[in-house]
Amino acid sequence: MKRTWYSYPYLVWMVIFIVIPFLLLLFYTFTVNTDKGLMFTLDHIKRLWDPIYLMVLLRSIVLAIICTIICLIIGYPVGLILASREYRSKKVLALLFVIPMWINFLLRTYAWMTLLEKDGLVYTILKFFRVPNPQLLYTDQAVVLGMVYNFLPFMVLPIYSVLTKLDKNIIEAAEDLGANYITILKRVIVPLSLPGVISGITMVFMPAVTTFIISRLLGGGHYILVGNLIEQQFMVVGDWHFGSAISFVLMVVILVSMGIMRKYDNEYEGGAIW
Amino acid sequence: MRKIARFFGIILVVVVFLTILAGCGGTSRAQLKVYNWGDYIDESVIDEFEEKYNIDVIYDTFATNEEMYVKIKGGGSDYDVAFPSDYMIERMIREDMLEKINFDNIPNYKYIDDRFKNLDYDPNNEYSVPYMWGTVGIIYNKKMVDEPVDSWQILWNEKYAKQIFMLDSSRDSIGITLKMLGYSLNTRNLDELEQAKEKLIEQKSLVLSYMGDDIKDAMIGEQAALAVVWSGDAVYMKRENPDLEYVIPKEGSNLWFDAMVILKGSKNKKEAELFINFMCEPEIAFRNTDYIGYSTPHIEAKKMLDPEILNDTTAYPTDEELANCEVFEALSDIIQEYDRVWTEVKAATK
Incomplete structure (x- = not known):
C-alpha cells in the first residue's frame, strides 16, 4: 500500500512515544554518572544478577504464566459459549462481558480490596464455610485473582472474534462425515481458533508480567513484582539507570517470548489481532 | 474516498490547532502550584485562599519525602511551594533546590514558637517556615x-x-x-x-x-x-x-518537623509567600491542626485547641518521651x- 500523507501523524506519534523513549531507555541502561561525566557501563545489568532481583523477575513471570493459564481455561469455554449458535444472535451477553471494562480498572481493583479484606464479603463467606485462615487480601492468591479478573476480557475477546468468523460449513461438513462434538472440537474448532488463542495469550501475559498496581494494592507491598521494582527505582529511589536496566531486561524477556509465540502464529494465518 | 479522508484530515488539524491555541490563551489569574503530603490540609483553606487573593491553586500530593524529591529533582514539574520534612529540607538546601524566603512578607511568622526556629536543618532560618511536627x-x-x-x-x-x-x-x-x-x-x-x-x-x-x-x-x-x-x-x-x-x-x-519551602525557580514567589503567610494566620493554622491532628508549632493555634488534645501525649508528648x-x-x-x-x-x- 502506498504511504499517504495522513499516515504521518501516526509516524510522528510512534517516534515521540515509542522510538525516543526506547532510545532514552537504552541510554540510561548502559551509562553511569561518574565524576568524569557519563561513562559506558554494564554494572546495572550485572547488578540485576543478584539472586534477590532474579527471584523478583522469576516470581513475576511465574505469576503471569499462572494468570495466563487460568485465563485460558476460563476464557476458551466462555468464547465458545458466546460464539455458539444459541447465543450468536444475542449480542447482549458479549456486551455484558465488555461493560466492566468501561469502568477504570483501578477502581475495580480497589473494589476487590474491600471485598477481600478482613470482615469483607469474601472473608465472611469463607469464614461461614469454616475455611481456615480466610484472609485473602495481601497474598499471592489475591494478586492472581486481581490479574485474572482484570485481564480475562483480553483473552475472551480475541477467541470470541475468531470463533464467530469460523466458516460454519466446515463444521457441518465434519458433522456430515460422522464426527461427534468432541472430535469436531478437537480436530476442527480448536486448531482453527489458535490464532485467537495466541493473541489472547500475548495480550494477557504482557500486562500481567509488567503490572505493578495490582500487586501493590492486592499484594500489600510484600510480593513485589518486577513492575514494582521498576516503579520504585523511578519514583522513590531516583535511580533511573538501574530502573532502565530492569526495564531493558524485562523487554528482552517479553520480546523473546513473543518471538516464540510468533513462530506458532505464522503457521496459522489471519484472525489474530497482531 | 480520498476526498473524504482529506476533508476529515483538515478538520482534525484545525481542531488540534484550536485546542492548542485555547490552551495558550490562559486565564489572567495568577497560579500557584502547591505540593503537599496527602491528607495534610483542611482543603477548604485552599478555596478560601483562592477567593481572598484571586489566585488559582493547583494542589498535588505525595506520600513520602523521597517521592517528592525525585519528582522535583527530575525536572518537568514547576511547583512553587512544597512541604518537605527536616532531613529533606537539609538535603534540598545543600543541593540548591530551595529559594530563600523574604520573611518581611511573612509577618505571621511571629506566631511560630521559638522552639521551632533555627533548627539544625535550616540553621539560619532562611528557607523554611514550620508547618507541623x-x-x-x-x-x-x-x-x-x-x-x-x-x-x-x-x-x-x-x-x-x-x-x-x-x-x-x-x-x-x-x-x-x-x-x-x-x-x-x-x-x-x-x-x-x-x-x-x-x-x-x-x-x-x-x-x-x-x-x-x-x-x-x-x-x-x-x-x-x-x-x-x-x-x-x-x-x-x-x-x-x-x-x-x-x-x-x-x-x-x-x-520530625515538616515545613513550608519555596522551590528554586518558582515564577510566583510573591504568591508563594502570600500562601505561606496565609497558612500561618492563627485561624487558618488552627483549622489545619484541628483537621489533620498533627502537632502545631503555631502559638495561637495551639491556644485555640481543645484542652483534651493538648493534654494527650500522642500529639504533645512529654520531654521524657x-x-x-x-x-x-x-x-x-x-x-x-x-x-x-x-x-x-x-x-x-x-
Whole structure:
C-alpha cells in the first residue's frame, strides 16, 4: 500500500512515544554518572544478577504464566459459549462481558480490596464455610485473582472474534462425515481458533508480567513484582539507570517470548489481532 | 474516498490547532502550584485562599519525602511551594533546590514558637517556615494486644503474625529498626545497616502490608492489631476508634518537623509567600491542626485547641518521651545505601 500523507501523524506519534523513549531507555541502561561525566557501563545489568532481583523477575513471570493459564481455561469455554449458535444472535451477553471494562480498572481493583479484606464479603463467606485462615487480601492468591479478573476480557475477546468468523460449513461438513462434538472440537474448532488463542495469550501475559498496581494494592507491598521494582527505582529511589536496566531486561524477556509465540502464529494465518 | 479522508484530515488539524491555541490563551489569574503530603490540609483553606487573593491553586500530593524529591529533582514539574520534612529540607538546601524566603512578607511568622526556629536543618532560618511536627510510634488495638506495648520488639513478635502494618517508607522503616537495635537512626555504619536489613527481612512474614495513608482506614477498621504510624495520624485514628492507643517506644524514635519551602525557580514567589503567610494566620493554622491532628508549632493555634488534645501525649508528648528521640539528618553520600537496603528488603523472598 502506498504511504499517504495522513499516515504521518501516526509516524510522528510512534517516534515521540515509542522510538525516543526506547532510545532514552537504552541510554540510561548502559551509562553511569561518574565524576568524569557519563561513562559506558554494564554494572546495572550485572547488578540485576543478584539472586534477590532474579527471584523478583522469576516470581513475576511465574505469576503471569499462572494468570495466563487460568485465563485460558476460563476464557476458551466462555468464547465458545458466546460464539455458539444459541447465543450468536444475542449480542447482549458479549456486551455484558465488555461493560466492566468501561469502568477504570483501578477502581475495580480497589473494589476487590474491600471485598477481600478482613470482615469483607469474601472473608465472611469463607469464614461461614469454616475455611481456615480466610484472609485473602495481601497474598499471592489475591494478586492472581486481581490479574485474572482484570485481564480475562483480553483473552475472551480475541477467541470470541475468531470463533464467530469460523466458516460454519466446515463444521457441518465434519458433522456430515460422522464426527461427534468432541472430535469436531478437537480436530476442527480448536486448531482453527489458535490464532485467537495466541493473541489472547500475548495480550494477557504482557500486562500481567509488567503490572505493578495490582500487586501493590492486592499484594500489600510484600510480593513485589518486577513492575514494582521498576516503579520504585523511578519514583522513590531516583535511580533511573538501574530502573532502565530492569526495564531493558524485562523487554528482552517479553520480546523473546513473543518471538516464540510468533513462530506458532505464522503457521496459522489471519484472525489474530497482531 | 480520498476526498473524504482529506476533508476529515483538515478538520482534525484545525481542531488540534484550536485546542492548542485555547490552551495558550490562559486565564489572567495568577497560579500557584502547591505540593503537599496527602491528607495534610483542611482543603477548604485552599478555596478560601483562592477567593481572598484571586489566585488559582493547583494542589498535588505525595506520600513520602523521597517521592517528592525525585519528582522535583527530575525536572518537568514547576511547583512553587512544597512541604518537605527536616532531613529533606537539609538535603534540598545543600543541593540548591530551595529559594530563600523574604520573611518581611511573612509577618505571621511571629506566631511560630521559638522552639521551632533555627533548627539544625535550616540553621539560619532562611528557607523554611514550620508547618507541623510529630513523632513516629506504634498504634495498637487494645482489644487485640493484651500485653503492654513499650518496645519496637513487639513488631517482631510471632504472636502478631499478619497483624502488623509497616510504613512503606525507607527512612522511617529502617530508622525504627536501627532504634530497636540500639543504634542511631542516622547511622553511617554499613554493618549496622546490614543488621537492620536482616531484621526487616526477618519481619516480612509477620507484616500484613506495607502502606502509607491507607493505614489510617485499615487500623480504624480493625484490619490489624499493630501499625507504625506518624503521631498526627494516630490522633485522627484514636478519634475515630477509641480502642486504639499510641506509644513512643522506650528505645526512642524519630522526632520530625515538616515545613513550608519555596522551590528554586518558582515564577510566583510573591504568591508563594502570600500562601505561606496565609497558612500561618492563627485561624487558618488552627483549622489545619484541628483537621489533620498533627502537632502545631503555631502559638495561637495551639491556644485555640481543645484542652483534651493538648493534654494527650500522642500529639504533645512529654520531654521524657522525647528524650531518646532523634531528628533525621540528610545523609548525603550514604543515602544510596539506605535506598539499596530498602529495595532489597522489599524484593526479598521470605
